Amino acid sequence: MEYHVAKNGSDQSQGNEQAPFLTINKAAAIAAAGDTVIIHEGVYREWVKPKYKGLSNKRRITYEAAEGENAVIKGSxxxxxxxxxxxxxxxxxxxxxxxxxxxxxxxxxxxxxxxxxxxxxxxxxxxxxxxxxxxxxxxxxxxxxxxxxxxxxxxxxxxxxxxxxxxxxxxxxxxxxxxxxxxxxxxxxxxxxxxxxxxxVRKSCFYPQETGIDYITVRGLEMAQAATPWAPPTANQPGLLGVNWSKGWIIENNIIHDAKCSAISIGKEATTGNNYSTVRKDKPGYQYQLEAVFSAERNGWCKEKIGSHIIRNNTIYDCGQNGIVGHMGGVFSEIHHNHIYNIALKREFYGHEIAGIKLHAAIDVQIYHNRIHDCSLGLWSDWQTQGTRISKNIFYRNNRDLFVEVSHGPYIVDNNILASEYALDNVSQGGAYINNLICGKMIHRKELNRSTQYHLPHSTKIAGFAIVYGGDDRFYNNIFIGADSLEGVGTSHYKNYTTSLEEYIENVHQKPGDVETFNLVEQPVYINHNAYFAGAEPFEKEKDMLSAKSFQPNFSLIEKGENVYLSCELPDNFDGFPGEVHSTATLARVRIVDAEFENPDGSEVILDTDLLDRQRAEKSPVGPVRELKKGKNYIKIW
Missing domain, CATH: 2.60.40.1180 (Golgi alpha-mannosidase II)
Structure with a gap:
């Protein structure tokens, strides 16, 4: 069935093309699995609340703008x-x-x-x-x-x-x-x-009131000006547009802006906790977040019921807290080809849950080909970053580009450009950083006071808890570019870390004991074949590297209309320093979680394509773009 909505329609009409409905909500109250709601030109001032769910990928309910027409939903x-x-x-x-x-x-x-x-x-x-x-x-x-x-x-x-x-x-x-x-x-x-x-005046523009409204597609609409509330991981997380604890949504080709807090939500609902730390004041938020995960699991949080959303080709800007937010509800999702900018730059309020993309428990989430710039923080993956892949994204002019916090892996960060002056906060373990170009300050920090969950591979089932010892990271084929004003660019902050699991175990057991002995020895790190320029510092035990501390690559990203170009210079010996293609077979398994680096379906992951999805040779240049070469480079990357 196909329903039509138009500004000259009536909710007492039949809802077809000749006699359309006036409001989207009229169609949303009757559209069932397999139906499509076509929204025609105009501004619709309503909160769309889908009533029925789709039944599968082939029996969706689709809400889309009429072809070539500008349909706008406003919360104002x-x-x-x-x-x-x-x-x-x-x-x-x-x-x-x-x-x-x-x-x-x-x-x-x-x-x-x-x-x-x-x-x-x-x-x-x-x-x-x-x-x-x-x-x-x-x-x-x-x-x-x-x-x-x-x-x-x-x-x-x-x-x-x-x-x-x-x-x-x-x-x-x-x-x-x-x-x-x-x-x-x-x-x-x-x-x-x-x-x-x-x-x-309204909390949302498009958001079901009930949970479990599955398999909805939202396509080609503009949405703006909703009074969305603060959305921490311990609360209900409504967005201007959101899925409300469901499965299988596709959100694509939309323009979304001016959410007071969060634009797109794939997050938690209220029954597993709703700001209890603020309301009750009896426990820290950390404790309530631990409890929320267990509560969600008891209530059926699993791949069969929750997550597996696709968020693609959207433009998201001018929001107070997040472009995309979610805790647990976004598991097994894909977020790609989105342009996200001007997030949390008004700074009317401040908190610890602000970023262009802010996810907790991003289990098996694939985040790739996004352009994220001019944000307070670009991407923040917090707690249970496991099976997550952050790949082929472009970060620049953010106050910080990437933050991975209190997670245990395995997670992969590959073929990205991190071009802001503050590039990376790594307060996790079990990561693999492959073929990135990193041009800013890097912070590496342990977290010995907060244990967080890890899971059975490719599952929401909790396998255990751990603190963040630091280390158990892999850095291969990256380009690091420093500057006099920056600190920590490169891998030198892993000084004194062990370099193999065998060395680590031997050092741990030199003295009798249990938990306390593991706290005294630095976890192994696997660092090799990286390039360091303009003062970037290598790991002291790295055996095969290209280091030219005095060489200035004159790196910049240049915007021309909707396009972005990478400009840099590389030394003459760059062409003689190719790197191998990495995969499950070459990346050491993660110690705490005892898991391999894999695709979400458990198959071998092979990092054999570059930022522009072009096939890499068995030996190809280090960094995110395979055509990088000695001398001047000027490459279109978006």
Whole structure:
């Protein structure tokens, strides 16, 4: 069955092409397995709540924009009745009935792992011709808004420039009473009754209210301006668009922007815990997160019921917390060919769950061919990064590119470009870093105070717990480019680590004991055949490397329209330093998890294609692009 929705339709009509429905929700209330809902040109101000699920990959329910038409779903309302109060400040008074039981101007950004900055913020927002405003805490601040030029990045502790300085003088403030909500805003000379002024009023744009709404396809739509709440891994994680603890969604070819917190959610639901650390205050969030994993497993968290989503070819930008977020609900998924940028750059609030992509328990998740830039953090894979492959992505101009935290592997990071000044936080073990180009600061750190779960291979079944001893990592065929202003570029931070499992075991058992003896010996690392330039430092025991500390590759990424080019110079001896193709057979198994590096189906993984999916020869240049050569290089990479 094919249903049509159009702005000239009626929900009392038949819903066909000649007599379309007016609202998408009318179609969503009746569309069943195998049906398609075609959405025609126009702006639909509603929260679409699919009622029925598809039954398999072949019997999906598909929601898609009509071919060649711009269909937009907004979580906002157009507000036209503004009264000038003083100078550039205007006021709109709205009935609370407009918001129902979810008033974003009364609800605070709150939850586990949120670190408030300056004053409390709310889930509401104001938009002038699509531009998001900043919230202030009192009316007086509306009259003379401060233009911010730089701000402290609370994670890196560095002063960074404000993304859009002009935007910071557009500010709003709200007063919520029993029956009404008054919104005040400084429009900087614009007349809000003549311009397009919108306020977000709904939690989501497309998100089922019930869990288990499987096999849905969402294609070709634009979605924007939802009052999504803070989404930590210990809470319900609704997004502007999301799957709500289900299986088999395809989210493709969409434009998604201006979520107050998270854009696309493939995350946790509330029954396994909902901000208990913040609400109850009796245990740390860490403890509740441990409990959430066990609770989910008892409630049927498994490959047969949850995950296996595909998120591809989307453009995601201007969101306050995440482009894509999820804890446990995204297992066995693929995230590829997405363009994600301008995430968490407003910095109205700060917490430990912010990134272009922020996933917990990314078991067997394949993240590849994404372009992630101008984000507070590019990709953060946290807890249970196992079977995860981060491949052929381009990271640049992020405050940090990649963070892998308290995980035990096996996970693979291959053929990526990490081009920001802060490239990598490695607070994990059991990783394989192959054929990457890394141009920024690297941090390697143990975590001896938090044990986290690991699983049976390719399964959600919990196999055990471990702390992060550091090490058990593999670095082959990477190019490291340093700079005078950067620290830790290269692999020298593994100084004094053992280089084989046999050496490690021998050292551990030189003294009698159990747990305490394992804490005293550095885990083995497998590091060979990397190239180090411009001050990057190699591991002291690396046997076969190309090191030219004084050579300056003059590396840069150049944007030309929608294209991105890699520009760099390489020394004359670069061509004589080819690397071998790595695979399951060449990568030592992970110690703690006792598992191999494999594909999600358990087959051998072979890293024989480059960033551009071109086949590598048995011996090909190190780094992510097979055509890198001595001298000048200028290569289109996106």
């Amino acid at each position: 309302e157009h507000i036209k009745d503004w009264t000038q109060v003083q100078g550039n400040v205007w006021k709109a008074t709205l009935p609370n009935a407009l918001f129902g039981d979810y008033n974003p101007y009364a609800l605070e950004v709150s939850g586990d792992w949120l670190v408030t900055v300056e004053e409390t913020k709310h889930l509401g927002d104001v938009y002038l011709n699509g531009m998001s405003f900043y919230e202030v805490s009192c009316f007086e601040q509306l009259l003379h808004p401060e233009v911010k030029t730089e701000i402290l990045d609370h994670w890196t502790r560095q002063i960074v420039p404000v993304h859009n300085q002009e935007q910071t003088k557009y500010v709003w403030f709200a007063e919520v009473n029993t029956d009404t909500t008054s919104i005040y805003a400084n429009f900087q000379g614009a007349d809000p009754n003549r311009e397009l002024v919108e306020i977000n």
